[in-house]
Amino acid sequence: MRRIDLKSRKEKILGTIVETYIEEAKPVGSRTIARKLHFKFSPATIRNIMADLEEEGYITHPYTSAGRIPTDKGYRYYVDYLMPEEGLTPQEKKEIIQEYKTVEDISEIMDKTSRLLARLSEEAGIVVYPCLKKSRLKHIELIDIKDNSVLMVLITYSGLIKNLILRFPHPYSRSQLEKIGNFFNAELEGVYLSEICKYLLQKRLSDDFSVYNLFKDAFSILEEAFKKLEEERFCFEGATQIITQPEFEDRVALTKLLRLMEEKRLLLEIIAQDMEEEGIKVHIGEENNFEEAKSLSLVTTNYHVEGNTVGALGVVGPTRMAYAHIFSIVKNVSEILENILQERRL
Amino acid sequence: MRRIDLKSRKEKILGTIVETYIEEAKPVGSRTIARKLHFKFSPATIRNIMADLEEEGYITHPYTSAGRIPTDKGYRYYVDYLMPEEGLTPQEKKEIIQEYKTVEDISEIMDKTSRLLARLSEEAGIVVYPCLKKSRLKHIELIDIKDNSVLMVLITYSGLIKNLILRFPHPYSRSQLEKIGNFFNAELEGVYLSEICKYLLQKRLSDDFSVYNLFKDAFSILEEAFKKLEEERFCFEGATQIITQPEFEDRVALTKLLRLMEEKRLLLEIIAQDMEEEGIKVHIGEENNFEEAKSLSLVTTNYHVEGNTVGALGVVGPTRMAYAHIFSIVKNVSEILENILQERRL
DNA sequence: TTTAGCACTCTCATTATAAGAGTGCTAAAT
DNA sequence: ATTTAGCACTCTTATAATGAGAGTGCTAAA
Numbered sequence: 044m045r046r047i048d049l050k051s052r053k054e055k056i057l058g059t060i061v062e063t064y065i066e067e068a069k070p071v072g073s074r075t076i077a078r079k080l081h082f083k084f085s086p087a088t089i090r091n092i093m094a095d096l097e098e099e100g101y102i103t104h105p106y107t108s109a110g111r112i113p114t115d116k117g118y119r120y121y122v123d124y125l126m127p128e129e130g131l132t133p134q135e136k137k138e139i140i141q142e143y144k145t146v147e148d149i150s151e152i153m154d155k156t157s158r159l160l161a162r163l164s165e166e167a168g169i170v171v172y173p174c175l176k177k178s179r180l181k182h183i184e185l186i187d188i189k190d191n192s193v194l195m196v197l198i199t200y201s202g203l204i205k206n207l208i209l210r211f212p213h214p215y216s217r218s219q220l221e222k223i224g225n226f227f228n229a230e231l232e233g234v235y236l237s238e239i240c241k242y243l244l245q246k247r248l249s250d251d252f253s254v255y256n257l258f259k260d261a262f263s264i265l266e267e268a269f270k271k272l273e274e275e276r277f278c279f280e281g282a283t284q285i286i287t288q289p290e291f292e293d294r295v296a297l298t299k300l301l302r303l304m305e306e307k308r309l310l311l312e313i314i315a316q317d318m319e320e321e322g323i324k325v326h327i328g329e330e331n332n333f334e335e336a337k338s339l340s341l342v343t344t345n346y347h348v349e350g351n352t353v354g355a356l357g358v359v360g361p362t363r364m365a366y367a368h369i370f371s372i373v374k375n376v377s378e379i380l381e382n383i384l385q386e387r388r389l
Numbered sequence: 390m391r392r393i394d395l396k397s398r399k400e401k402i403l404g405t406i407v408e409t410y411i412e413e414a415k416p417v418g419s420r421t422i423a424r425k426l427h428f429k430f431s432p433a434t435i436r437n438i439m440a441d442l443e444e445e446g447y448i449t450h451p452y453t454s455a456g457r458i459p460t461d462k463g464y465r466y467y468v469d470y471l472m473p474e475e476g477l478t479p480q481e482k483k484e485i486i487q488e489y490k491t492v493e494d495i496s497e498i499m500d501k502t503s504r505l506l507a508r509l510s511e512e513a514g515i516v517v518y519p520c521l522k523k524s525r526l527k528h529i530e531l532i533d534i535k536d537n538s539v540l541m542v543l544i545t546y547s548g549l550i551k552n553l554i555l556r557f558p559h560p561y562s563r564s565q566l567e568k569i570g571n572f573f574n575a576e577l578e579g580v581y582l583s584e585i586c587k588y589l590l591q592k593r594l595s596d597d598f599s600v601y602n603l604f605k606d607a608f609s610i611l612e613e614a615f616k617k618l619e620e621e622r623f624c625f626e627g628a629t630q631i632i633t634q635p636e637f638e639d640r641v642a643l644t645k646l647l648r649l650m651e652e653k654r655l656l657l658e659i660i661a662q663d664m665e666e667e668g669i670k671v672h673i674g675e676e677n678n679f680e681e682a683k684s685l686s687l688v689t690t691n692y693h694v695e696g697n698t699v700g701a702l703g704v705v706g707p708t709r710m711a712y713a714h715i716f717s718i719v720k721n722v723s724e725i726l727e728n729i730l731q732e733r734r735l
Numbered sequence: 736t737t738t739a740g741c742a743c744t745c746t747c748a749t750t751a752t753a754a755g756a757g758t759g760c761t762a763a764a765t
Numbered sequence: 766a767t768t769t770a771g772c773a774c775t776c777t778t779a780t781a782a783t784g785a786g787a788g789t790g791c792t793a794a795a
Contacts, residue, residue: 072757087769090758108758108775147554147617150496186530188544189735196542196552198534206542206550208493271493282629283650287643297633304629389535418788433738436789454744454789 055080056092057101058125061113065365068289070110115328115362118340122325122366129371135163139379146383149173149203153278156356156380161281163372166360169310171318172276173346173353173384176237178203181389183231185224187217195268199236201348202387207268211261219257226254240266275315279307290361296338303335310336310359318345318355323373328362338362342369346377348384356380401426402438403447404471407459411711414635416456461674461708464686468671468712475717481509485725492729495519495549499624502702502726507627509718512706515656517664518622519692519699519730522583524549527735529577531570533563541614545582547694548733553614557607565603572600586612621661625653636707642684649681656682656705664691664701669719674708684708688715692723694730702726 059079063071073086073093084092093111096102101117113121131139142159146152153170160168178199186194191214197205215223234242243262246255258265282304291297303309313331317324326341342364343357356377358369405425409417419432419439430438439457442448447463459467477485488505492498499516506514524545532540537560543551561569580588589608592601604611628650637643649655659677663670672687688710689703702723704715 070757074757085769086757087759087771088767091768094759104758106776108756109777110757148552182532182534184530184532184542186528186542186544188528192735194542194544194550196530196532196540198532198540204540204552206494206552283632283647286629286632287647301629301633389538416788420788431738432788433740433790434736437737440790450789452745454787455746456788 052084053092053096054125056084056089057096057113057117058121060093060096060102060111061117061121061125064112065363068363070105070112072110075110115330118327118362118366119330122327122370126367126370129367131163131371131375135372136375138163139376143379143383152380152383153276154280156376157278157280160356160358160372160376161284163376164281164358164360164365164369165284166358166364166369167279167281167285168356168358169280169307169314170278170356171311171314171354172278173201173203173348174275175199175203175205175272177235177351177353178348179233179235180231180239181233183224183227185220185227187215187220190214193220197236198389200233200389201351201353202384202389205272207271209261209264209268211264215257222254223258236269236272240269275311277307277311277314279304279310285360288361288363290338290363299335299338303333303339306335309333310341313341314343314355314357317343318352321345321352323370325366325370340364340366342366342373344373344377346381346384348381348388353384398430399438399442400471402430402435403442403459403463404467406439406442406448406457407463407467407471410458411709414709416451416458418456421456459709461676464673464708464712465676468673468716472713472716475713477509477717477721481718482721484509485722489725489729498726498729499622500626502722503624503626506702506704506718506722507630509722510627510704510706510711510715511630512704512710512715513625513627513631514702514704515626515653515660516624516702517657517660517700518624519547519549519694520621521545521549521551521618523581523697523699524694525579525581526577526585527579529570529573531566531573533561533566536560539566543582544735546579546735547697547699548730548735551618553617555607555610555614557610561603568600569604582615582618586615621657623653623657623660625656631706634707634709636684636709645681645684649679649685652681655679656687659687660689660701660703663689664698667691667698669716671712671716686710686712688712688719690719690723692727692730694727694734699730 056076059076060071063075063079073089076089077084077086093102097104097111100114101120102111102113105112139159142155146155149172153172157168157170160170175197178201180197181200182198184196184198186196188194188208191211193209193211193215195207195209197207230246231239231242243265285291286297286300291300313326313333313336323342323344326343328340329337331337331339331341338361339359340362341357341359343355345352345355347353356373358364358373402422405422406417409421409425419435422435423430423432439448443450443457446460447466448457448459451458485505488501492501495518499518503514503516506516521543524547526543527546528544530542530544532542534540534554537557539555539557539561541553541555543553576592577585577588589611631637632643632646637646659672659679659682669688669690672689674686675683677683677685677687684707685705686708687703687705689701691698691701693699702719704710704719
C-alpha cells in the first residue's frame with residue numbers, strides 16, 4: 044500500500060490510537076489521546092479528526108459511543124509508516140545470550156529459538172528448521188546396521204547433520220558399502236542436496252560404471268530417502284499464552300484459534316511462502332488467506348547460512364500485537380540465530 | 390489404599406456420580422442418579438446414601454444445595470475398584486494404525502505418539518523419549534568433520550541412533566580416528582551406554598595401552614558428551630485443548646495450568662518417577678506433589694524394548710477425566726509403541 | 736428400611752437502575 | 766476557517782433486586 048498523504052496531525056493521532064490500543068486492549072477515547080499528546084489539541088478537535096480517520100477506514104467503533112480501535116488498514120499504515128524503530132532492552136539481550144549459552148544440536152537450537160520468540164514477544168513463536176535441500180554436501184557416511192539396512196549420515200557444509208535409514212532390497216557387504224561411499228563422496232561433494240538425485244541419474248550415462256552398477260538397482264530407495272529431506276520441520280511454542288489474551292475470551296474466536304493451533308501446518312504455509320522474499324514481513328489479520336488466521340498477525344523473516352536462505356522464523360499473535368517491539372525481537376533473534384548457525388558450519 | 394467395604398449399593402451410587410460428573414461436568418443430583426439406576430432406589434434413598442458418602446469423604450457439595458461432585462478420594466476409589474475395563478472402538482484402533490503408518494525416525498514416532506494420546510483422550514499427551522542409557526551399544530562410528538571436531542554416531546541394539554559432536558583439544562588424523570573407532574567397537578560392543586565411561590576408565594589399567602593413549606587426554610570430552618545422553622527428552626501435545634475445559638474458566642486455575650505448561654519439566658518429573666514401577670499408574674489431583682499439578686490427574690505407564698524399561702508416556706488433564714477410557718488409551722498406545730520400537734531394533 | 740412430602744437454601748438468569756465514558760453536534764471563540 | 770467549549774444523547778458496565786428452579790435435609794408415614 045502506498046503512503047497516503049495523511050497530514051502529520053492525523054498521523055500522530057492514528058499512531059497514538061494504535062499504540063494505546065495495543066497497550067490497553069480497550070477502545071481509545073479522545074480525552075486519552077489529548078492527554079497522551081500533552082493537550083496540544085483539545086478532545087473536540089481530536090474527535091473531528093477521528094471522524095475523518097474512521098470515514099477513511101483506519102479506525103472503527105465497537106459501538107456508537109465508545110472509543111476507537113484500529114482496523115487492519117490502520118495497523119497496516121502504522122506498521123508501514125508510523126512505527127518507531129525499537130531496540131531490545133539490555134535485559135532482553137541478556138536473556139537471549141543466556142538461552143543460547145549451552146546449545147549443542149540443531150533441534151535444541153530450534154527449540155530454544157522458538158521459546159525465546161514466545162517469551163520475549165509474549166505471543167507464540169515459530170521457527171522453521173534449516174532446510175537441507177539448500178545446503179551443499181560435505182560428506183556422506185554409510186554404516187551397515189542390520190541385514191539390508193544402512194544408515195546414511197549426511198554432513199553438509201552449513202553444519203547440518205542428517206541421518207537417513209535406507210532399506211535396500213538386498214544386503215551389501217561392508218567393502219561394497221565402502222566402495223559406494225567413496226564413490227558418493229568423490230562425486231557428490233559440494234553438490235546441493237536437492238540436486239543429488241538428478242546428479243546421480245546423469246552419472247548413469249558417464250564413464251565409471253563399476254561402482255554405479257553396485258547400487259543402481261537401489262536407486263529408487265535413495266530417491267525416496269532424499270525426498271524425506273524436503274519435509275519442512277518446525278517448532279511452535281507459546282500457544283497457551285496467546286490464548287489468554289482478551290481477544291480470545293470470545294468462544295468463537297477461541298475455537299478458531301484452537302483449530303489453527305492443531306493444524307499448525309497452515310501457519311507453516313504462510314511463513315514458508317515468505318521465505319523467498321528478503322527482510323521482515325508483516326501479515327495483518329484479513330491479509331491472511333486462511334480463514335482461521337484472519338484475526339491474527341504474523342511477523343516473519345527468513346534466515347541465512349553462507350548467504351543462502353535456509354529457514355524462516357516469526358511471531359504469531361492477535362492483530363493487536365506490539366508490532367514495533369516484535370519487529371525488533373524478530374530482527375535480533377534471527378540475526379543471532381544466523382550467527383550461531385554460521386559458527387557451526389564446516 | 391485398601392478397599393473399604395462400601396456396600397455394593399453405595400458403590401453403585403458413587404460410580405454413577407463419578408461417571409455422570411465426568412460426562413456432564415456439573416454437580417449430580419439425586420434424581421439424575423435415580424434415573425440412571427432405573428429408579429431401583431428413590432431419590433430420597435439416594436440422598437441418604439449420598440449423605441453417608443459425603444461424610445466419608447468420597448463426594449462433596451459445591452454449595453448447600455446443589456448436586457454432588459466426587460472428591461479426589463472418590464475418584465481414587467472409582468479408579469481402584471469401580472472402573473469398568475474399556476476397550477478402544479474399531480474407529481480408534483484404525484486411527485492409531487493410520488497415524489503410525491508412515492514413521493521413519495524416532496522423533497517422528499514420539500511426535501505422533503503424543504499427538505495420538507492427545508487426540509484420543511481429548512486431554513494432553515506426553516511421551517518421554519526412549520532413554521539411551523539403558524540401551525546396549527551396537528556400533529560406534531567416528532567421522533572427522535572439521536579441525537578438532539569429530540562426529541560420533543552411536544547405534545544401539547534397541548535401534549536408537551544418536552549423534553554427538555566431540556570437540557577435542559587437538560586434531561586427530563583419519564587413521565588415528567579409525568584406530569580409536571575400532572578400539573571402541575571391539576571393547577564396548579554390547580555395553581550399556583550408561584556404563585561406557587566407567588568401562589573405559591577401567592581399561593586405563595588394562596593391557597592395550599597403545600590405543601588408549603591416543604585419546605586418554607580427551608577423556609573428559611568423552612565423559613561430557615556421554616553426559617548429554619542423560620538428558621530426558623520428551624514431547625508434549627494438546628495443552629491448548631485442555632485449557633478449554635470448563636474447570637479452567639476460572640482465571641486462577643487457568644494461570645496455574647499455564648505455568649505448568651511453560652514448565653513442562655515438572656510433569657516430566659512425575660512421569661519419570663513412575664518409570665521404575667511396572668504398569669499403568671494414576672495420579673489424582675492432590676496426590677501430586679507439585680502445587681501446580683494439584684488440580685490435575687495423570688495416567689502414565691512405562692514402555693519397554695527387549696524387556697528393558699526405556700521410556701514412559703501418559704495423559705494429563707483435569708481431575709475430572711474419563712479414567713476408564715484414558716486407561717485403555719494409554720494401555721493400547723503404549724503396547725503399539727512397544728511393537729513399533731521392537732520391530733526397529735537391530 | 737424406604738419413601739413421600741415439604742420447607743429451605745443457594746444458584747442462575749433476567750430485569751431494572753444508575754453511573755460513567757465517550758461521542759456528535761452546535762454555537763461561540765480564536 | 767479552525768478550534769474549542771458545552772451539552773444532550775447513546776451505549777456499556779456494574780450493581781442490585783427479583784423470581785424460578787434445582788436439589789437438599791428432615792420428618793413422618795408406609
